[in-house]
Amino acid sequence: MLEREPEPGSPWRADPLGLRGLSATSVEAFYRREMLRPLLAASGVHDEPGPDADEPAPPSGVGHFAGMVLDPAKVDVAALPFRLPSPAPDFLMTSLEAVESVLSERAAKLGVEIRRGVTVDAIARDEESVVVHAGDHEYAARWVVGCDGGRSVVRGLAGFEFVGTEPQFTGYTMLVTVADPEKLRPGFNLTPTGMYVQMPAEGHIGMMDFDGGAFDRSQQPTRDHLQAVLRRVSGTDVTLDEVHLVSSFTDRAMQTTTYRQGRVLLAGDAAHIHSPLGGQGLNTGLGDALNLGWKLAATVHGHAPDGLLDTYTRERHPIAAWALDWTRAQAVAMRPDPHGQAVQGLIRDLIGTGAGTTYVFEKVSGSAIRYDLGSEQPLVGRNAPDFRLGDGTRLGDLMQDGRGVVLDFSADRRLRDSATGRERRLRYAAGAAKNDLGLGAVLVRPDGIVAWAGDRDFDRKAFERAANQWFGTPES
Structure with a gap:
């Protein structure tokens, strides 16, 4: 990994200037990779995750919309889709320094070398590889991912189209x-x-x-x-x-038209920029990395199904497009003119209601995100609830090594044979769940997204089709 900054520490990353809020889906991603406790400690939160609960806790915070603060007590928890109790809090105030330190430690454990003080100045590529030039050094790779911020050098060198709207403030x-x-x-x-x-x-x-x-x-x-x-x-x-x-x-809001140009990909602010209103920037970037990471790994290791890497742009581009519109709407509501004042009045009325506050919470927490995976089953494409099996094992416990997970709630362990042959890519777990939400089985991707879900009378062939689509055919 090439890092432009020579040192990890900076006043702009540390508290208070580096203060950031992590949404529920972002915090849960750390939990599922066994990084929640280190993140809490690095963020100055010394309380351990709470004991198992029978019902999800009400949200501790909702935030604001265009400077109008919302009341978390107005969130209708019962209206939130597919929500189960989880050790991961629904919101966390942290800092960029804390996030970077935890991710850097994880990278080091995985054998990743971080080379600091390296500035990319040229890229050469063909159909098989990419060569990155940085000063007197060249780095050859099969793939390059530009995560180098809103003024991305990689984006410019690779020729990505960057379009959007100009600022108001x-x-x-x-x-x-x-x-x-x-x-x-x-x-x-x-x-x-x-x-x-x-x-x-x-x-x-x-x-x-x-x-x-x-x-x-x-x-x-x-x-x-x-x-x-x-x-x-x-x-x-x-x-x-x-x-x-x-x-x-x-509040300049811009986005690349695609996240991939051949063997060069973009993630985070390199792919999309907007104002910090609503705190979506860091969360959107983490979502990009989580979505792309397992797909690129499967491609590199040679067991990715056809077209898997192309689903990265298809799934994540609409999420950032929404984030840009979310900040644009707030900028309009803040305008110091009669039009802005009129919008403010309307917004205050809406967020004064339980339905309005719940709507905003769904959006900013990430719980409203749903990828279009071509299924009408309402859980497919959403972030998976933290199912808990009868022995106390949680879905989050099963995802720490980055594999997908098959949760088989059926009494006859119907999917055991179907999961065989994909052990390097899928973990199989069976047993009754404390709350199975009326399902018989669930297939969860490494990024926590439900790829398939079947009711108690599910068709095993439908599962096999979904498993082949996302994880490839069984190994011989």
Whole structure:
């Protein structure tokens, strides 16, 4: 792995500037790879995952929409689809530093070498391989995945088309010393002239200035400029004594038209950029990596079914397209004009209801994500619930080595023979479940997505077709 940054530590990754929220599906991904406890510890959360529960816990947080904070007590848990209790919390405040440290440790255990301070400057490719040039070095590989951020060099060198919409605002996140902090209200503050956020950490402030993205972001913002913007959007005469760290961003929303060009693929911000409103960036990137990782591994090892790698763009492109629209909608609702004010009023009415808050929670938690896998069975294409067998074994316990899982709830172990011959790709587990949701068996992909589900009278041939589609034919 080639990493542009020379060192892992940075004030922009550490708390408070690197503070990020992980959605339910992202946290569950760490849980399923046995990385939840290290992540909790690195995030300063020292409580162990709770004991087994009979019912899912209500969400601990929902977040905000365009600066309008939602009440988690209004979420209708019963209306959430296919939800079972899980040791993974439905939301986690962490930092980029914590996430990177846990993933780096996992990579080291798997024998991955991370070469730091390496900047890619050219790519040469043919039908069989890719050569990456970085300074005086060349790296030859069968595949290259560009995860190098919103200003991706790999994206440009490989010729990906990057399309979308231009910004309406310039945003700033900064660590400052405020002479009179009592003039600013804590939390999210949507005002007639923009929005500002006073974080819990002293001097950590974010703000959005609807200037059409006019600020020259190649220049470092001065104290006078930041003070003028903060006064304008807060409607106060607050004074900044000192600026320690500051970065600017916009709500420019862009996405590549495909995530693959031959043997070059993209993931995360390299494939899609948008404003941080709603906190979808990190979660979308993690979802990309989880979706692509097992498919690329199967391709490299030579047991991928035909077209498996092409499903990466087909499944993940619509998710990022939604994330871009989610942030665009929030930008419209924040506009400091009569149109924005009208939308704000409508949104406040909607999120004041249980149905409205539940809708937002489904979206931001990832529980509403469903890939179109060509099945009408309502669980197929969704993130799998954490089924628990009678001996206490959970689905998450069975997924730690990155294989897919066959859960056979049938009394006659109907799928035992069908699973034979795919042991390197699929783990078979049988037994009655504490709550099987009315199902007889479930096939779960390594990324936690349900590939097939059958009722108690399921057809074994339908399972075999799904297993062949996603995991290839049995080995001889």
